[in-house]
Amino acid sequence: MHVKHDPERQGSLVGVAEGLASENDAAVLAKLGYKQELRRNFTLFEVFGIAFSIMGLLPSIASTLAYSLPAGPSGLVWGWFVASAFIFIVGLAMADLGSAMPTSGGLYWWTHYFASPKTRNALSFLVGYSNTLGLVGGLCSIDYGFALMFVSVIVIARDGEWEPGNGIVYIVFMCCVLCHGVLASTISKAMGKLQTAFVVANFILIAATIIALPIGRSSQRNDAKFIFATTGNLTTWPAGFAWFLSWLSPIWTIGGFDSCVHMSEEAANATKAVPYGILMSIGSCWFFGFIICIVIASCINPDIESVLGSVYGQPMAQIYFDAVGKKGALGLMSLLFIVQFFMGLSMLVAVSRQSWAFSRDGALPFSSFFNHVHSRLLIPVRAVWGCVLVALVLGLLCLIAPAAAAALFSLAVAANNVAWGTPIFCRLVWGGKKFVPGPVYTGRFSKPIGWAAIVFLIFGILLAMMPSGGPNPTPQTMNYTVVVNSAVWGGSLLYYFIDARKWFTGPKITISDVELTEEQQVAIREEGLEIEGLPRPGESSDGEDGVAELKHEKA
Template sequence: MAEESKHDAGRRGSITGVAEGLSSEDDAAVLAKLGYKQELRRNFSAIEVFGIAFSIMGLLPSIASTLAYSLPAGPTGLVWGWFVASGFIFIVGLAMADLGSAMPTSGGLYWWTHYFASPAARNPLSFLVGYSNTLGLVGGLCSIDYGFALMFLSVIVIARDGEWSPSDGIVYVVFMCTVLLHAVLASTLSKVMGKLQTVFVVANFVLILITIIALPVGRAGERNDGKFIFGTTGNLTTWPTGWAWFLSWLSPIWVIGAFDSCVHMSEEASNATKAVPMGILFSIGSCWLFGFIICIVIAACINPDIEAVVGTVYGQPMAQIYYDAVGKKGALALMSLLFIVQFLMGLSILVAASRQSWAFSRDGALPLSSFFRKISIRMGYIPFRAVWGCAFLALILGLLCLIAPAAAAALFSLAVAGNNVAWGVPIFCRLVWGEKKFKPGPFYTGALSKPIGWTAITFLVFGIMLAMFPVGGPNPTPDTMNYTVVVNCTVWGGSLLYYFIDARKWFTGPKVTLNENDLSEEQQQAIREEGLVVEGLPAAAESVEGVEDVDVDKKV
């Protein structure tokens, strides 16, 4: 009884200072163990956490936005490229679900990196991951809203029978208005944002259902056979055919690239240790299955002259596919539904991006952190300033679309490269340095955890490499160059340069305190060996006889 009372007292102490009504005691205690008080209101249920990831992925609009990556490899690139790459993405999701269940916090990726990395590497790596993840999410917002602008304008082009085409300036104006509207909605709809995710998911499935019925019906006498769908290889690039097929993976890699939003929403999720891994795996699994079905339907109903579809006057291959199947009026209706769902995607990813930015500001890592980390109680306990900060950064990055089509395409692969680094580094750190410190949560892959982790890292490195390649061929011109390598290397190199020149003087990583009762003896010993000061545990210098000059000022 005495031991139980001690545990209860410690548990009550772990949630001291939590604002009343923001969270359940269990969720607040889990967050307190990671060193943070509850500041955001937990408005999201498990299904709504899944909903925000799935709605950001916006399966059909995202596939439509990235057909230019998959169609050049022919039907096999579209269909099998989707299936194989999605399987690898699911493996990445399993590795991240292990971590998300064990340590659910809005800044999860850079928090995990700092916790698991070696003492010498933890601060710079955490700094790099935080900036890469922030850039990746804002880049995702840019690419989604840029895709929305193209879809919206394609409806006007269809209505005018292809006799008008928008300039880059017009595309940017539509993009700018979209980003600003998303910021307004993300700021004012906080109390119902969780419930809206269910609406967004339903809208996605309605659009999928309409499309997989309308296309086969509209092309009833002209559908392609199974050999064309599953066995026909194409190559509209100057790369070797095999490499063109690998480049088709960029479509699923970009589409199924928002599952980490579940992690960023973890401090607003009820029962986060189960809701976060469920959201990650259900969102990836749903996209894997339904995306495969969509790709098969598109391959069955597409004009066999794929080059003509890719080069359509409507500026959007999906618009041409709809037009060929259901005519002008049907294409207008379906493209309108498509861009509406794409618009909802942008709203959801801005919410997720603002939570990552807020969490990083909470630990003092972003410029003007003291300004952006403020929570607006009046607006419903949301990071109002971080929402608008992400929106304005997106408007700046969106200026790439004024340079050239290839620069605009960098908005898509920018998100891929930025997020792959942010996902891969904490998984690597856990496997190499932090396995003894890892305490599994309710979801855990057990003995398969290590091979899953290494497979995930290999795939993520390959994905970064893919995102850097010019998609058209090995001899790019300034107009066809892939500028992702320039943008991302500037961010990665710049953030590390910033760290070593200045930030190393003040950035100490997340401010976390752990209680000795939360750790096994093996984990306590591993932490002591790192020279870390943990609440309730003696410092390494005090507990290890004969050890001198240990840095006991570090905290995890």
């Protein structure tokens, strides 16, 4: 969004956000109705870093090989390339919005701003809950993947003579989530700098893998025909649909780019850092993921079914073992789960910011408790631990059965696809005249890109609902995503229409009458906002410094 360079207006904003943000960043946020409460200590590269570390390219590919390998080596390779191209289109559509209106609760804020007057409150409520629980589901699936990788190292060390039960896996998962909570609460000042270290760790793992695997399998590497032209189908679906299911690997892997949006209020020069962070993270995963998939396809045992059924519990562990032996597999798998651990930490930081923003707008239970920002750390510590608690409860699914645990993966896909697609749809259908582009904008291609993104996101939701093994699943192979997501979507809408519609009116303003000058109030209204509860220009304040509701004018 273009910032009006009014020295008097911007100078007073510095008083609001003194020591936390630049004048321009504070002004952009004020136009959205919020005061600066978090410290903007994330550079553009660090915003990219948190998204890229959440994606955790190689660990995520390893965690989702069960989706891509059944379609054969060409399914692994070309499924990644094609799906990543569509995900980049989604990123372009979101970059347009992130550059124009960067705020931590961007997805539900944009929905409310662009939607029709009759639908905006309900849709904003749905998107907020879908995004929050989808991100928590992503945290659960990342840390569950960590737990499986961790125990697979023990299985390798014991030569496959030990098999962990679901209870052991959950204990490892629980310890991982709790550790993330402690770290996210105590090293907040260094979190931006750590993203650089996490990116470096990711590339060290990628380099080690793409060097070690071809060397280890030098006499047994597969040829180009096997890599690029050999299809397979280890499901009972038609072969073509099995190839589409391989898209779930990149769809789940490259699913953390909205974290750039949630870090908006901690990003310097957010109108550029947010969109570039989105596009850089998706583009990097698209390119390097394609290389990784080619290397895996060239070095994998041609008997793919035996790799998927590995005694080590992880196909990637078997691939490493076949290439570099026991000691090499132990080393690479250890590095793999360390990077996966970093993924979970970055994800917790992102989901806590979304939860905090949604609480700031009064939408979550106990919002007045969770919207608190720690006065010394300047982070939402209570929101961090609230997300930890929800993750531990959702993680109990892994005690039931692997099929129930797998729902955590697709919860992150289906719920977030709804959260990403809804504001894009609202902008295209109702909000075209209200959209003011930011510094990063796709121009005349913006609307076609938006519609292409929506079609792909709907298709991704349908894929996430399908049983991966075939059309006639047993209770053990059933995909429970439809159950989990129906609970999320149906529950949030039921909550809204029964109770929340009485008090949820969309995003709330957090700038008080003391902090806003009359000029600022006029400037905010010029951005399409109507402020209720704050004195109009020329009127005297009633002395109350409460939080006022923020409503969007009808388009």
